[in-house]
Amino acid sequence: SLPAGATQGRTQKVLDQVTDYFLTKEKDNVRSVFTVNGFGFAGRGQNTGIAFVSLKPWDERSGSANKVEGIAGRAMQAFGAIKDAMVIPFNLPAIIELGNATGFDFELIDQANLGHEALTNARNQLLGMAAQHPDTLVGMRPNGLEDTPQYKLTIDQEKAEALGVSISDINTTLGAAWGGSYVNDFIDRGRVKKVYVMGQADARMLPGDINKWYVRASNGEMVPFSSFASAKWQYGSPRLERYNGLPSMEILGQAAPGKSSGDAMNLMEELASKLxxxxxxxxxxxxxxxxxxGNQAPALYAISLIVVFLCLAALYESWSI
Known part of the structure; x- marks a missing residue:
């Protein structure tokens, strides 16, 4: 991912660098590279992209250095030199539907409705604390899109009502002018085609163009947006992330070599308790x-002992030990 507000062209340049690396530096191990601009596991946006790397069969890349872990490790070092973006190579999980990458999957949750800014600060604090433990935690990263510039339009409902303009008409006008609205279908040379209405490009190119649009009031008069709406630039999340119905942010990471996933998860819980x-x-x-x-292990051991005892009691026909 690139910084918020980065264009699709900048993202494509980074994807080209990634493709060039795998097809040249790892040409003995890589069969093909497929890239997608504007899409990632964390979400969609001009500043994000993803690459799918197809490796050659195992018998063509023998040796531990040519396994997935070795290839990803070398790629991580190489991509660290890319200053314009954060590029993280990872292997897919064994069960595709359970997560997007190997390692652990941690959800940081705003349980007290502290707000987006407080949750973001807590996430950054947790990542900062995790960075101080490279012997246990590696590959720590947020799995989401950073806040991006947004143009917020605020509707004064009292003014709109006084002018005879309904909220539904305002939403309909905005949707049709700046996005598009389906009208109907028609038959063209034996094929059914759809009709959409939308604003012309030169009338919706700049933020200030919102004042060029009018909404029909209940008395038939056309009322400009400037009469009941105000707009400003702000930063905000490009998508709403929730876990169990509460605002959340996802954090991905892995255990360092020589450490178990349990060690990494225990440390994450210890660090999260300091937030x-x-x-x-x-x-x-x-x-x-x-x-x-892991929580079920003690109960399973206890049941196993009971089963073993019952089997021995049946075998020797005695309850005494």
Whole structure:
């Protein structure tokens, strides 16, 4: 991903660098590279992209250095030199539907409705604390899009009502002018085609063009948007992220070589406990299943002992040990 506000052209240049690296530096291991501009596991936007790298069969890339882990490790070092973007190579999980990458999947949750800014600060604080433990945690990164510039339009409902303009008409006009609105279908040379209405490009190119648009009031008069609306630039999240119905941010990471996933998860829980009050966490994906199975281990051991005892009692026909 690139900084917020980066154009699609800048993103494509980074994707070209990634493709060139795999097809030249790793040509003995890589069969093909497929890139998608404007899309990623974290969401969609001009500043994000993804590359799918297809490797050659195992018998053509023998040796531990040519396994997925070795290839990803070398790519991580090479991509660290790309200053215009953060490029993270990772392997897909064993079960595709449970997460997007190997390692752990951590959800930071705003449990006290502290707000987006407080949750973002808590996420950055947690990532900063995790960076101080490179012996246990590696590949720490947020799995989401950073705040981007947004043009916020505020409707004064009292003014709109006084002018005889309904909220539904305002929404309809905005949708049709700046996006598009479906009208109907028609038959053209034996094919059904759709009709959409939308504003001309030169009338919706700049933020100030919103004042060029009018809404029909209940008395039939045309009322300009400037009469009941105001607009300003702001930064905000490009998408709403929630976990169990609460605002959240996803964090991905891995255990350092020589450390187990349990060690990494225990450290993450310890660091999360130092965050401000009202910020909680949950495990999700494969990490949730790992934690769930770990909590069940004592009960499973106890049941196993009972089963073994009952089998021995039946074998020797005696309850005494």
């Amino acid at each position: 401000p009050k009202g910020i909680g966490y949950e495990w999700t994906g494969m990490s949730y299943q790992e934690r769930l199975s």
